[in-house]
Amino acid sequence: MARSAVRIQVVEFGVLVGLALLVGRAAQVQILQGRRWAEEAQAQRTERIVLQARRGTLSDRHGTPLAVTQETYHVGIAPNELRDPVADGSLISRRLGLTAHAWQEALRRRYAYFAGPYSALEVQPLRTVRGVHLESVLNRFYPDPAVARATIGRLGDDGLAASGLERTLDSLLAGRAGAAVVLKDRAGREYESPARVIAPPVPGLDVVLTLDAELQEIAQRALDDALRRMDADGGDVVMLDPGTGEVLALASRQRDGSARPSAFTDTFEPGSLAKIFAAAALLALRRVSPTDHVSGEGGKWRVPGRTITDDDPQPSLTLADAIRVSSNIAIAKFAARLTPEEQYVTLRDFGFGALTGIEFPAEATGRLRPPSEWTRPSAASLAMGYELSVTPIQVAMAYGALANDGLLLQPTLIREVRDASGGVRYRHRPEPVRRVVARDVAAALRNLLRGVVERGTGTEAALTNFPVAAKTGTARRVVNGRYAAGEYTASFAALFPADQPQLVLVVKIDNPHKGSYFAAQTAAPVTRSMLEQALAARTVALDRARLSTAAPRAAAAPADDDGGLVPYVVPWPYERDSSGVGRGPRRAVPDVAGFGMREAVRTLHRRGFRVALRGWGVAEHTWPAAGDSAAAGSMVTLFADPYAAARVRSRGPTPPRRGPR
């Protein structure tokens, strides 16, 4: 009994010692070393990762995506984890596009890594294969890589913005990366847990560009065709909306097929394209009257320092003739009525020799020397478009000022910036730079340009139903600081339509080798072709209501706001505004303030008015103002503003206004 009691005590003591050791060890692990073990366990079960922010989308003005961010994958293979190396290998090779040799190489490694990146579609069948580890990564993707490539730009191999708008807008598009802790299972697979997000990634903003994908395609195809047909060294096409300064299409191409953004970066001497700016100075300063004539000098005129020639000699020319037939002699003679300062200031006012301010990472200023650096023939040369270098975008904006009643606008490529939820953070509004010429002078200059297409050097660009105003320019090319024999730049600047232009087009062809080198036979037909395609296209940003060859039709049923009037029916064939205005019966302009644009236009159409739009959004007021009487068939300008609705609501019924704001 005594023995067994001793044994029991020994066992109890042993158990106690064991328990004490266990508790002591537990205390050591939990209390003394607890933090280290907890960290080690945490590291085994979890991993801190960076959550990439989704880069914002770039889309065209109609919402067509031009650059999007998508999830792609890098693929890692652990050969020792594969259940069936033969069958799995066949599937993996097929999906990743690996050769048999590459797969055998991968099997020899402990862990094979294929950077890809592979799309979700490509790796989908591999998700369930043991031994395949997918690493998702966001990648930039260009649905149609050829569209506006130089303008949109690209990301570098390091994923950072490298060129074009991707670079300019990087701070908007990039977003902000987040961080999270992911769970890992025994096989090392990672699982995201919503509860373990340390900082959520902030997606980049989406940017709606002013580009019109369809116009862009038209421009690119037309330029490619032209360069191929004329065997030219390169060329550019710029299309923009003169009322807003929004660039609608930009195409640049070099002979080697590259597409650097030469519309922004490469300068050229505009030649006769610049004659209209000399005419602008002459008309604005009233140094010439419509009846003033100068002699054509038989096509050859010697001035101090150079001899000026005309390809199509005329006995006597007015300023309109000088522009129409592109006479060097006549424009040089007229320009002699300007002082160098006046000539310089006018060119400067049109934006030459200065950056346009467009949102592109690289832009050339061109060259416009101040009068102090001029030589004796400089005034004549500048009037003819020499001793001046410009970029195609500068020319487009300068012609845009003529189209926009003399107001020079800042060009833009950005229409809207939206956040991930679709809220608008920024919306472009036309930004006037300066008034270059008065409204009546701009109208007179457009008339001069209209003569070019109707009876002058630009007849190849003429359309049957729509008036076009334009100017040709054929200039010798400077190579290595000298004019190269037989090398020319053919350019053409057009306003479409000539009345209330909606589109400015600039076409430049560098050194055409086949056929004529004159812009009249090279760049002008390209312009015509592009205009025809634009007219036939469905989605192109043209206001077809304003272009309509047909008049607004009367409503099928009288609307309740018609006030009992019989809808005015415009006779067919429709006569242009200039002849048609004032012939119809007079009637009150309806109050459309607060209406949506579509409804406002319809209401005005139903009353028999034609409508010109200014701005967008919600109708704010009209000119003539609501309540004023105007002739049926006359033009009513509808001013709209995206924030007008709130103002209209807050002020109640719209009081009649006198004129546009």
Added chain:
Amino acid sequence: MAKGRHWVALWLVAFLVTTWLVYARQTAAIRAARELADLRARRANLDGHRADLERRIRAAESRAVLVPRAQARLGLHLPSDSEIVLVPAPSGSH
């Protein structure tokens, strides 16, 4: 002694229940995380599919594809401006 054994049993049961709760919770979390990962994969797959379809639709709709086909198969041509008449939409249409 009997009272002591009951206590031991009670503690053992409590320990087992607690352990089971921790295990069940972890298992459910892993399962949910796995489902979440699967859903994300499916979404990525669908996104990829959509992007691929959009790209193919755009390519098929492009002028580079449509114009030559319309000319060759249907005998169509790009209209000159004299063949284009723009008629405003009648009021009431959308």
